Amino acid sequence: MASTAEGWANLPKEHNLSKFAADLKGILESTGHNEMYGVELKSPEDGQPPAHTTLLILQKFLRANMDDLPKAKEQLTAALKWRKEYKPLEALNETFPSDKFGGLGYVTTIKGAKETRNDKDVATFNIYGVAAKDPKKVFGDTDAFVRWRVALMELTLQHLHLNEADKAIPDYGKGADPYQAIQIHDYLSVSFFRQPAEIKASSSKIISMFSQYYPETVSFKYFVNVPLVMQWMMGTMKMLMSKDSIQKMTWMTYGNQLHQYLGDGIPKEYGGTGPGLRESAVTVKYDGGKPINEEAAAKA
C-alpha cells in the first residue's frame, strides 16, 4: 500500500484503511481521547477524504494487525485509553534523575542507513550497558524506568514530524514507511551470565507495552557490543517478540561494526567519523546530577 499523500488521494471506500477512518468517530467518542504521538486524529467530514496525518497513524495499527480491521480497532482503542490515562506526552516535560537514567538514551538523526533506504532516519540509542554495573538502581523501580523510556520514545516520535506529514513528503523517505525510527541497544560492558530479575521485569514490560501502544514506530533494531557469552539472551528475547520484529533485528559483537549498517556519520565508537552522542544528540530532561556511570556516559 502506498503511504504517500498521492497514493492515498484515491483510496477506495472498500479499502480497510478507508473503513477504519470511517469508524474513527465512534472510537474517539468511546475513548474520549483523540491524540496519538502528538497527532490529532480527525474523523473525516462527510464526503471529505480523511486527513493524511490520521491515515498515517491508522495505517500503523492496521499493519501491526496484518490488515485485520477489528483487531486494529481494538488495539487503537486500547492505545487511546492508555494515552488518556498515562499522559505520555507530559513525560517530555518531566525531569528525570541523572543518577538513575543519565547517559542511558539519546535521539539523533542519521544519514545513509543501508536497510531503510531512507535519505535520513531518526535513530534512538539505548546505552543500556551503562546500567550493567548497578541494574537495581536503574531498573529496580520498574514504573520509574518505564516513564523514562516512554519519554525517550515520545521524543523519538516528535523527531519523526508525523504532524507535518500532510504538508510534504519529507526527505526521510523512499522506504515503505518513512515514519519509523531506527533503534540501537548498546550493551557495552555487559558481562553477566544470568539476566538480573529487575532487567528482565523492565525489559519484558517495555517490549509488551511498546508493541501494544507504539505499533510500527520502529523500523530496524541493532544490538551492539553483545558479547558472545550473552548471545543466548537473543533466544529468550525472541520469544517475547513478533516474527516481523525479529526479522528486522541485527546483533553484533563489537560497537564499531555498526557503521556498516548506519553509515559513516555515526560516532567513532560505532565505527563512524561523526561526533559523539553527548555533543550531537538530544535527550530527555535531567536534573543535572551525576550520571549513573559517568565514565561510560562520557564515552557516548
Ligand code: HEM
Ligand atoms: C545489561 C544488560 C541488558 C539490559 C539492561 C537490557 C535492557 C533491555 C530493555 C530495557 C529492553 C526493553 C526495550 C527497550 O527499552 O527498547 C530490552 C529489550 C531487548 N533486549 Fe536487552 N538488555 C540487556 C541485555 C541484552 C542482551 C545481551 C541481549 C542479546 C542480544 C538483549 C536483547 C534484547 C532484545 C532482542 C530486546 C527486544 C527489543 C525490542 O523489541 O524492541 N538484551 N533490553
